[in-house]
Amino acid sequence: MQQKSVLLKNGETLNYYEQGNCKDVLLLIHGNTSSAMFFEPLFEKLPKSIRVIAPDLRGFGKSSYVNKIETLSDFSYDISLFLEALDIKYVDILGWSLGGVIALDFALNYQSMTDALILLSSGSLKGYPIFKKDATGKPLLGQIYESKDALSKDMVQVLPLLNAYQTQNVAFMEYIYDLAIYTGKKPDKEKNRVWMQDALLQRNLVDVDWALANYNASNTPSLYQPGSGKINNLKSKTLIIWGDKDITVPKFMFDENVSMIPDNDHIIYENCGHSIVVDDPERLAIDIVSFI
Secondary structure, three states: OEEEEEEOOOOOEEEEEEEOOOOOEEEEEOOOOOOHHHHHHHHHHOOOOOEEEEEOOOOOOOOOOOOOOOOHHHHHHHHHHHHHHOOOOOEEEEEEOHHHHHHHHHHHHOHHHEEEEEEEOOOEOOEOOOEEEOOOOOEEEEEEOOOHHHHOOOOOOOHHHHHHHHHOOHHHHHHHHHHHHOOOOOOOHHHHHHHHHHHOOOOOHHHHHHHHHOOOOOOOOOOOOOOOOHHHHOOOOEEEEEEOOOOOOOHHHHHHHHHHOOOEEEEEEOOOOOOHHHHOHHHHHHHHHHHO
16 A cells, blocks of 8 residues: 555646556545545455555545535546546546545546446435534434535534644544444554544535535435436446445435436445444455456
8 A cells, every 4th residue: 555646637636545556446535534544444455456546535635625626526527637647547436425426426427437336335326415403403404504604604514523623633533433433343543543633634624515415416306406317327337335334324325326326236234334444344345356
């Protein structure tokens, strides 16, 4: 797992990790409040005969954030430039959580560059809504934010994280992950501390949250946006994986993906939370290799 970086044509510099030397490439796209380092347990289990590459997305980890993202397709565009810079013509792509939605968007926008698509604990193709909160912090289901500025003041899902980034509060990030992400197994404490430090480098939380809430590739409206219908154009074979202890991506989002994404295979991992990479990386590696 070698650390490298590359300058893209749009002026962004992406940090990335790579192992293996093969024509076939598996590209790993990380989630929100994380970075490519979170794939370390999966790197360890994947065969070295596969070339595996995991970039820090724009504004995450050690990558740059020169230009603010407006939509998730900005990340897809970065990925296309990233592959062009590395002279890679096509990839199998796996996206975790937010990364799953970005991987799906990439597969829709860059069909000739995408072979297999794997959605790991992914948000829905209809995005991930953030609801308004009442005075006690309880979600007001069905009530959404009218603007990015209003969303930036959310007292539960946004402001505490922004404060953690500003103060580099590793203990708070560990608490959040233990509460919401590591609901299966807990990772090695020393490795997790390094991952949390990398997660605290994120500079684009509000932009990402707003873009994700407003994403909708389906044929039906979400709370934030009408459906674009782009899902009808998906060509890649797709595997959808979800853990039955995942409280970050609720089952209805998994069900939406299964019901609306054409001709997919899908697996539910028992006793796994949102971070299947931590809960069962060995089985995950086997399923990935078998599928691609």
